[in-house]
Amino acid sequence: MIDRSKDLQPNILTEQFIPDHVFVYLEKGTLECYDGNKNYTFQEGDICIARKNRLARYKVKSNIEYKFFCFDEDFLKVIQKKHHIKPVTLTTKDTFLKIPNNELLLSFIQSLSPYLKNNQNIDKTFQEIKYEELLFILLKNQPELAGLFFDFSVPHKIDLESFMETNFTFNVSIQHFAFLTGRSLSAFKRDFKEIFNETPSRWLTQKRLKEAYFLIDQKNKKPTEVYLDLGFETLSHFSFAFKKHFGISPTELIKKLN
Structure with a gap:
């Protein structure tokens, strides 16, 4: 097409x-x-x-x-x-x-x-x-x-921790993360738990929110400047998750800093 x-x-x-x-x-x-x-x-x-x-x-x-x-x-x-x-x-x-x-x-x-x-x-x-x-x-x-x-090889097994620390901001499925690290979905979840002591979905959300807090708090970024680049699909979803995790909304954090 x-x-x-x-x-x-x-x-x-x-x-x-x-x-x-x-x-x-x-x-x-x-x-x-x-x-x-x-x-x-x-x-x-x-x-x-x-x-x-x-x-x-x-x-x-x-x-x-x-x-x-x-x-x-x-x-x-x-x-x-x-x-x-x-x-x-x-x-x-x-x-x-x-x-x-x-x-x-x-x-x-x-x-x-x-x-x-x-x-x-x-x-x-x-x-x-x-x-x-x-x-x-x-x-x-x-x-x-x-x-x-004409290279039809599939991704080989790579260092999961390094890959996730580098690519956690990408908004893709857990299945895609598993494939790109050379693992089946079950092997990915098992290895992930051993390394991070957390489920992939929970870890990704927490990691992205912590990065968002840092960017707003230390780099004076606005929520509209960071939520897409950190893997959140909508501003409302980002703001809801941020407040649920930190007890304060991104807008309230900006007001507090000012």
Whole structure:
């Protein structure tokens, strides 16, 4: 599928777990991304690939328009088998790979208009053809991308404590945290209990609230500036949880500090 999104409001957070490789062409606006380690900024005309099985947070700095293609594993396995493509080593570990503009890519993007149904999705008759065309344009220009698209390995078991301390602000499910640390859900919960002596859900809430308190108390941040970046979906939910935990609302804390 290819989508074209318009008039998104600033600071909207979208899905924070990337399940498939995603090709994005930013037609208008500015998009900021953060993967837990590095910040990325994309502007009008930029092209990038978001890497699967990663965490990412997005901030829309202005109204944007974009096109994107999601390359799912089943499709990529069919293409690899069909064309006998061998994976190569991709040296970069970045979550977002900026793709240089070139004539083939720009011509491809311009060619999409006749295939778009209701200006949103490619007609199903042509979807697979256009996906394959895009994939081979990318591989022709950057053969090393085969090391990204045709790497079907799953995350291996990693240090759970370090990962959670780094990524607790991402608003994703416990199942996704388990997968990204190379564990089944039951093994993740068991290991988590041994390390933190707490359930994942309770620990995440407490950790995020403590960080929020620090940012408001010590860094003079406003609740509206922190709640999304700390994994809370709404300001009202954040304020309710904050008061329940600390006995004082974020607004009351600001008044107390002033």
